[in-house]
Amino acid sequence: MFPSACGRRRQSRRPGGREALRPHRPRPSENAPSELLQKDCRPPESGHRLGCVGSQSAGSGVMPTLLFISHPEVVVDPATPVERWSLSPAGVERMRAFSQSPVVSGVRSIWCSTETKAIEAADILAGALGLGVGLSQDLGENDRSATGFLPPDEFESVADAFFASPADSVRGWERAVDAQARVRRAVARIANDHEEGDLAIVAHGAVGTLLFCALSDTPIARSVDQPFQGHFWIASLPSLEPVEGWMPIAPRI
8 A cells, every 4th residue: 555646766876787875874863772672483463473584693594584664654745745755653653663573683784765754664673773774766666746646535546557457557657567677676686785684675565565466476466465554574585585475564553
């Protein structure tokens, strides 16, 4: 599930096509407690057992994982470009709860899109784990700038068409197949450079769903989408094979 429209800018790259790493440090006001919780095999509020996902240490023999995290709730402001929307108080609280979950205790690298809501969510996670954040514009949500902000009912109708006709540009939106290819390339590049521990990518619901469909050989469909903002799914590294579908980062407030 993803709210209204956003623009997509050209990705800056290093020579050779690699992503340019812009170190991004958490703002002190968003930092959560830095202590890591003890190893556990359960994600928050989930009945799925994940085989101790996100809790390995170097040399433990547990396979590292990718956690693809969608930003939680935002402040909807039609007068502000959607890519500059911020997290709402509820979104901040849910992300703080997730940042203290044992699911993320094995994370050693964090990347996010360049949209404000994703950066803020990644900052909270990074503050809890004492890590920096890499930024990639190619992790951004699908480009919906052709329509701008849409009222909720109209937006949901266009979003349904976006997923139902992935090879078509619905009302000028970036095609689902193009957004899927873009985010898959970005995640593959990031995962290829990842060295050890779990990898967290904080981005958006639509591209997260498109990526999950690609990696699991599932046709693009909105039925695979997250139920609401603030979810995560898990894949093994380095294969990027999904092992768990969308799960809430924390109870809804």
